[in-house]
Amino acid sequence: MPAAPLAKHVPPERWIKVCPEGLFVEPGGFYVDPLRPVERAVITHGHSDHARPGHGHVLATPGTLAIMRQRLGEGAGGTMQPLDYGETLRIGEVTVRLVPAGHVLGSAQVVLEHAGSRVVVSGDYKRRFDRTCAPFEPVPCDVFITEATFGLPVFRHPPDLGEVNKLLHSMAVFPERSHVVGVYALGKCQRVITLLRAAGYDRPIYLHGALEPICTLYERFGVELGALRPATVAAKDDLKGALVLAPPAAVADRWARRLADPVVAMASGWMRVRQRARQRGVELPLVISDHADWDELTQTLEDVGAPEVWVTHGREEALVHHATQRGIRARALALVGFEEEDAG
Amino acid sequence: MNRFADLIDALVFMPSRNGKIRLLADFFATTPDPERGWALASLTETLVFHEAKPAAIRQLVAARVDPELFALSYDYVGDLAETVALIWPERPERANSLPPSLSEVVDTLRAAKRSQVMELVEGWLDTLDASGRFALLKLITGSLRVGVSARLAKTALAEWGKVEVGALEECWHGLTPPYVDLFAWLEGRAERPSAGHGAGFRPLMLSHPLEEEDMAGLDPAEYSAEWKWDGIRVQLAAKGGERRIYSRTGDELSAAFPDIADHMSFDAVLDGELLVARDGVVASFNDLQQRLNRKTVTAKMIQEFPAWVRLYDILFDGDEDLRALPFMERRARLERWYEAVRPRRMDLSPLVPFDGWEPLKSLREGARENGIEGLMLKRRDSAYTAGRPKGPWFKWKRGALTLDTVLMYAQRGHGKRSSYYSDFTFGVWRGDELVPVGKAYFGFTDAELVELDRWVRNRTVRKYGPVREVEPGLVLEVAFDSVHPSNRHKSGLAMRFPRVHRIRWDKPAGEADRLETLQRMVVG
Numbered sequence: 033m034p035a036a037p038l039a040k041h042v043p044p045e046r047w048i049k050v051c052p053e054g055l056f057v058e059p060g061g062f063y064v065d066p067l068r069p070v071e072r073a074v075i076t077h078g079h080s081d082h083a084r085p086g087h088g089h090v091l092a093t094p095g096t097l098a099i100m101r102q103r104l105g106e107g108a109g110g111t112m113q114p115l116d117y118g119e120t121l122r123i124g125e126v127t128v129r130l131v132p133a134g135h136v137l138g139s140a141q142v143v144l145e146h147a148g149s150r151v152v153v154s155g156d157y158k159r160r161f162d163r164t165c166a167p168f169e170p171v172p173c174d175v176f177i178t179e180a181t182f183g184l185p186v187f188r189h190p191p192d193l194g195e196v197n198k199l200l201h202s203m204a205v206f207p208e209r210s211h212v213v214g215v216y217a218l219g220k221c222q223r224v225i226t227l228l229r230a231a232g233y234d235r236p237i238y239l240h241g242a243l244e245p246i247c248t249l250y251e252r253f254g255v256e257l258g259a260l261r262p263a264t265v266a267a268k269d270d271l272k273g274a275l276v277l278a279p280p281a282a283v284a285d286r287w288a289r290r291l292a293d294p295v296v297a298m299a300s301g302w303m304r305v306r307q308r309a310r311q312r313g314v315e316l317p318l319v320i321s322d323h324a325d326w327d328e329l330t331q332t333l334e335d336v337g338a339p340e341v342w343v344t345h346g347r348e349e350a351l352v353h354h355a356t357q358r359g360i361r362a363r364a365l366a367l368v369g370f371e372e373e374d375a376g
Numbered sequence: 377m378n379r380f381a382d383l384i385d386a387l388v389f390m391p392s393r394n395g396k397i398r399l400l401a402d403f404f405a406t407t408p409d410p411e412r413g414w415a416l417a418s419l420t421e422t423l424v425f426h427e428a429k430p431a432a433i434r435q436l437v438a439a440r441v442d443p444e445l446f447a448l449s450y451d452y453v454g455d456l457a458e459t460v461a462l463i464w465p466e467r468p469e470r471a472n473s474l475p476p477s478l479s480e481v482v483d484t485l486r487a488a489k490r491s492q493v494m495e496l497v498e499g500w501l502d503t504l505d506a507s508g509r510f511a512l513l514k515l516i517t518g519s520l521r522v523g524v525s526a527r528l529a530k531t532a533l534a535e536w537g538k539v540e541v542g543a544l545e546e547c548w549h550g551l552t553p554p555y556v557d558l559f560a561w562l563e564g565r566a567e568r569p570s571a572g573h574g575a576g577f578r579p580l581m582l583s584h585p586l587e588e589e590d591m592a593g594l595d596p597a598e599y600s601a602e603w604k605w606d607g608i609r610v611q612l613a614a615k616g617g618e619r620r621i622y623s624r625t626g627d628e629l630s631a632a633f634p635d636i637a638d639h640m641s642f643d644a645v646l647d648g649e650l651l652v653a654r655d656g657v658v659a660s661f662n663d664l665q666q667r668l669n670r671k672t673v674t675a676k677m678i679q680e681f682p683a684w685v686r687l688y689d690i691l692f693d694g695d696e697d698l699r700a701l702p703f704m705e706r707r708a709r710l711e712r713w714y715e716a717v718r719p720r721r722m723d724l725s726p727l728v729p730f731d732g733w734e735p736l737k738s739l740r741e742g743a744r745e746n747g748i749e750g751l752m753l754k755r756r757d758s759a760y761t762a763g764r765p766k767g768p769w770f771k772w773k774r775g776a777l778t779l780d781t782v783l784m785y786a787q788r789g790h791g792k793r794s795s796y797y798s799d800f801t802f803g804v805w806r807g808d809e810l811v812p813v814g815k816a817y818f819g820f821t822d823a824e825l826v827e828l829d830r831w832v833r834n835r836t837v838r839k840y841g842p843v844r845e846v847e848p849g850l851v852l853e854v855a856f857d858s859v860h861p862s863n864r865h866k867s868g869l870a871m872r873f874p875r876v877h878r879i880r881w882d883k884p885a886g887e888a889d890r891l892e893t894l895q896r897m898v899v900g
Contacts, residue, residue, distance in 0.1 A: 185441065186449045186462035190506070205402055284794050296794065304462065305453055306388055306510075311842070313794050315389050350448045357442070 042147035044175045044340075050365060055153065055177075059146050060126035062091070064153050074128065076155025077139035078103065078218055091115055091123075093130055095138020095165075095253060099218065102245055117166060133157040134168035135322050136219030137250055143171055151175045152336065158321065159328040160192070163226040164219070164255050170335035177365065178332065180346030181323040182301050189301055189325040195318045196227045202295055202316050203275065210271045210291040211316070214280035214298040217243050219322050221277055222250045224299050225257045227320070228275070238263035238271060240278035240287065268292060284313045301325065330354060377504060379407050380415050380478040381511035387522040391790040396524060400532035404559070413554025414482045416533070418515055420526040422553055425485040426493050427518040430456050436498050440465055457513035461506050475503045479554070481512065527625040537562025542579040542762045545626040549576040575613040577626040578645060578691055578699075579762035583752065583769035590770070591733055599753045600703065601728040601736060604771055605686050606661050606749040606858075607651035608668070612685065613692075614640040621650075632670050635678045636685055639720040644713065645692035646685075647760075649725070651747060653684035656723070658747030661872055662860045685722045687714065688752075691760055699760035703768075706760065740774050749857065750774040776855040777897055778877055780888045782810055783850040786832040787843045789817070796825055797832040797844065800876070802852050803867070806891040810848055811867040813894060819855070819876035828879070851880035851888050859897050869894055 049056045054066035062072035069086030076082055076092075078099030083092075085107035090100070093115065100108040115121055117140065120129045125147075130140035135156040142153040152173040159168050182189075203211055215221040221243050228237065236259040239247065247257055263276045272292045282288065283296050298314045301321030309317035324332060333341060333355055340361040343351050348364035355362035383403045390396050400419075404412050417423045437446060437460050446463060453459040476484075484496060497516060501509050514520045530548065534541040539562065550571050551558050560566035609624040619640040621629045630637050633650070652663040659681070666681050667673065690710040691699050698706050707727070714724055728751065730736040740751050750773035758768035781802035789798035799817050803810040820828065831850060838845040855877035862870030869891075 184449045184452055185445050186453055186459060188462070188466070188506070205398070284788070286795050289795050306458055307454060309389065313391070313788070313790065313842075315391060315395075317389060347448070347452070350445055353442075353444055353448075 040147060041149065044149050044151045047146055048144075048151060048175075048177075055365075057126055057144060057146075060123040060128070060144075062123060064142055065155065072123075073109070074142055075100070076133065076142060076153065077136055079136070079156070079216075082155065085109075089113065091121070091128070093117060093138045093140050096140070097138075098249060098253070099138060099246070102249055103218075131169045131171055132166035134159065134162060134165060137165045137222070137253055137255070139165060141169075141171065143173070149174045151177065152338075153177045154179055154332075156181070156323055157332075158324045159332065160189070162223055162322075163230070164222045164250060168332075170332060173336055173338050175340045175342060176333065176336045176338035177342045177344060178329065178351070179323065180329065180343045180348050180351045182321065182325050183329060183343070183347035183349075183351040185326045185350065187301060187304055187325045188327055189304070189319050189321050192227050192320055193231065195299075195320050196224075196231045199228075199275075199297060199316065199318060200231060200233065202297075203273070206295055207273050209293045209295050210274050210276055212276040212278055212283050212288055212291055212294045212296055213318065214283040214296070214300070214314075215243070215277050216322075217279055218246050220299055220320070222247060222255060222257060223322065224277065224318075224320060225260075226255065229256075229258050233275070234258060235275070236261045238266055238274050238276040240264070240276070240282055242279050242282075243277055263290070280312075333358070333360065377475050377478050377481060377500075377508045377511065379403070379411065380418075381504075381507040383415065384511045384514065384520065384522055385507050387524055390523075391794070393528065396528060397532040397535060400524070400529060401536035404533065404536050404562075409556050409559055410479050410554035411477055413556060413559065414478045416529060416555055417482075417553035418478075418520060419522075419524050419529045421519075423482065423515075425482070426488065426490040428493055428497060428516040430517065432494050433457075433460055433497075433513065433517070436460075436494060436501070437463065457510060457517060460501075461510035461513055464501050464506075464509055466505075467502055475505070475508055476500055481515070482553075485516070525625075526627050530626070533558075533562060539568075543568065545577055545579055546762075547571045547576075548626060549620070550574075575615045575618040575620040575645075577611060577613065577620070577622045579626070580609060580611060580624055580647065581689075581760050581762060581769065582624075582764040583754075583771045584764065584766055586753065586770040586772040594733075594753075596730070596732050596736070598755055598757070600707070600756050601730055602688070602725050602752050602754070603728060603743070604749045604752045604773070605649040605651060605658065605725065606747050607649040607658075607664055607686075610648060610650045610685065611691075612636070612640055612644075612646040612648065614645075615643050632667065632673050633683050634673065635683050636721060639722065642717050642719065643692075643694045644690060644717075646687055646710075647689035647691060648685040648687040648722070651684045651686060652681045653747075654682060656684075658684070658686075660747075660858075660860045662862060662870065683721065686725045687722055688725050689760065702757040702759065703754050704756045740772060743774060748774070773857070776857060776877070777859070778853055778855045779804065779813075779894055779897075780880065780883065781813065781852050781854050782848045782885045782888045783832075783846055783852055784810055784812055784848065785843050785845050786828075793825075796829045798825055798829070800828075800852065802854060804889050804891050804894060805886075806867070811891060812865065813867045813869055813891070814854065814856070814865075814871040814874045816852070816854060816874045816876050820879065824879060848885045851883040851885055852876050853878040853880055859894060861898060867891060867894075869898065 047058045053063055053068045053070050055064045062074055063070045064074050065076055065082040066073050071088040073087040074091045075096055078096050083100050085104045088110045090109035091113045097112045097114055115130050117130055117132055120127055127145040129143040131143055133139040133141045133155050144151045150173040152171050156179050157168050215224050238261050241264050288294055295315050297316035297318055299318040299320040301323055303309045303317030303319045341355050342363055342365045344365045352362045386399050441463055449463050450459045500512055530544055531541055534544045547569050557569040561568050611622040613620045619637045621633050623629055652659040663681050690706055693713055753770040755768040781804050783800055784803045785801040786797035787799040789796055801812050801815045803812040832846055835846045836844045837847050854874050856871040856874040858872045859869050
């Protein structure tokens with residue numbers, strides 16, 4: 033008589049599928065960062081392309097849930113279930129754990145275990161130090177599903193402090209001009225503020241109205257940001273020589289006319305490439321990113337030691353090439369999806 | 377190299393001219409000799425060493441970086457120097473490999489043999505950061521392209537040193553990098569360096585536009601008239617075998633116009649207009665433009681677009697300085713000089729006889745052929761004075777052409793105008809479709825710009841990146857100097873110097889002009 037069968041090993045491409053709604057974890061019946069409203073969603077972090085409205089049930093870290101509630105209000109989801117970093121939860125036949133991704137407040141990697149395999153969905157992540165969120169934890173796994181926003185070797189983010197000093201130097205050369213820095217409302221804004229504070233800048237920082245709510249939320253979560261003032265109601269003279277943060281779309285548009293002859297800066301990993309910065313009319317590009325650069329992406333592949341890597345959004349081609357050279361089975365995720373469909 | 381690299385970076389991104397001047401002044405004030413002098417030399421393109429070819433740089437990087445990763449990156453970035461600067465593998469920092477200074481790089485390159493250049497470059501790339509690598513690669517491929525002309529660099533120097541830019545230009549061509557004596561003068565530590573005039577530049581005398589109300593106060597008998605030719609003002613300076621062609625602002629054009637320089641076998645300094653002319657017939661400015669903004673020129677270009685200089689004035693005959701003489705005496709000297717020397721590819725700009733302003737006015741209106749921009753009026757007793765004194769010389773441009781066009785696209789401006797849609801592409805009707813015929817950036821007041829910006833935002837039908845397409849509903853009356861055939865535009869025509877003359881809020885777009893009307897305005 034044969035022994036009772038052990039848990040049968042099922043390769044991950046058989047239970048994680050790319051559907052029009054997004055990445056579907058079949059034995060758990062849930063999607064990770066779905067693109068369309070679904071019954072059950074696990075959300076890696078609060079950026080709007082990952083945390084979309086209208087899901088029936090949402091699982092995420094307390095930080096991400098707070099961000100979703102603030103940005104989406106009633107639309108944030110039917111039920112909102114918090115899961116702290118490091119805790120595990122059984123959903124259907126899948127064990128789920130959330131691990132810090134170092135991207136923004138509350139951001140998590142999703143660790144999935146099923147049928148003898150461990151799969152990690154990185155979400156968006158970075159490896160460098162950031163006072164505003166918990167640092168990325170590499171988790172050894174069988175399949176690592178990685179982002180590749182900056183998946184070209186030309187993208188190497190220089191040290192943050194040097195970039196912040198560029199901004200402070202410009203403020204010294206042009207003391208009568210206001211400096212307006214384009215930042216994403218969630219994450220980049222608060223990171224830039226903490227970097228400035230760490231570099232010793234202790235004057236009030238003026239904020240575009242769209243940035244205030246998330247800053248207040250970060251402070252509630254214990255991130256100290258120092259003196260902040262609304263830019264919208266400030267007198268034009270107060271803004272001379274001041275530092276103003278605003279969403280990228282506002283810095284070169286009508287909103288910026290209230291400022292005194294502004295120096296337009298932008299804090300983004302894209303600023304590494306001069307032509308991109310010039311196209312956006314940026315006078316002072318600051319290479320400050322919340323995504324992993326090329327070196328961090330390749331280092332992370334080493335750290336998690338996965339024999340197989342799926343590359344999602346970004347410049348997949350170069351990272352797939354690099355991983356293949358290193359003897360890692362690597363595919364762009366869209367291809368995985370097509371193969372699944374072909375196989376029926 | 378780091379200070380220089382930071383300067384290059386800042387200049388690349390600075391949209392405004394005044395901002396660039398500030399950055400340059402800050403750099404000159406805070407950077408020691410000879411570093412700042414070499415930077416100045418590279419900005420004004422007066423450095424001479426063995427340059428590196430792009431193919432050699434690609435070879436260097438191929439030895440360090442996976443070729444497929446390089447190809448993907450180059451596709452994305454688009455610029456070779458920038459791709460290499462960004463992708464070059466960083467070395468773990470070592471205490472004994474300090475990045476080189478610009479002076480060290482320049483000194484070494486100047487002394488190096490051609491065969492040694494790439495090895496040197498490779499060593500420097502290993503010690504520099506990304507900005508430093510970018511600056512180095514731009515430097516050794518021979519063009520910085522950071523939007524700083526030699527003229528702008530000199531203006532910044534003059535403003536920082538609180539001297540007249542003319543005084544600086546006058547001694548400039550006697551100076552050599554790294555310009556230690558120049559900086560000593562600008563910092564008030566020494567006298568102005570001697571001009572050392574061989575074939576140095578002498579600042580030009582410029583004119584004021586003639587306003588209708590000026591005319592009443594002017595006595596026609598005191599003025600001499602001649603055509604204002606539609607080329608670019610140049611100064612030809614030749615002495616002891618040295619031959620130089622300078623632009624109005626003292627930038628050197630000699631290397632790009634060997635067909636003129638070849639015939640400067642004389643000792644004199646002359647003022648004239650650089651043109652393209654075939655068998656003495658002046659071609660359109662469009663033809664001249666094919667020869668401008670080039671460092672060198674091919675035999676084919678010279679044959680297709682032969683250069684010509686039409687002489688206006690003589691400043692020096694041999695060592696004799698004629699600038700203090702009255703204009704009519706200089707003119708006589710110029711004619712005598714020309715008779716004696718007969719330089720090829722040059723002729724005299726003829727004087728235009730006239731009796732009274734009215735007859736001269738009709739002469740000016742009648743002149744529509746190629747190459748004539750209007751008339752110059754020069755006081756017969758005027759000395760040749762540097763700069764733009766008011767009174768002795770007037771330019772009297774012929775009346776502009778105008779056309780009613782329809783606004784088609786708008787793009788945001790730069791610097792102070794970056795939040796305004798201020799660059800306008802306009803078109804005229806061909807059948808029942810609009811074809812673009814030109815672009816204008818000015819000619820409106822600040823208040824009108826606010827109105828135009830609002831109109832564009834409310835009437836946008838499509839967005840292409842920074843460009844908005846608007847519904848055809850606003851008529852712009854555009855003024856321009858002339859119109860020429862051009863294969864660069866869909867309409868087959870290009871306007872010279874277009875500007876918004878009036879905004880016709882009142883006029884329906886359907887009543888704007890047709891392409892045939894513009895075609896009839898073409899001359900030559």
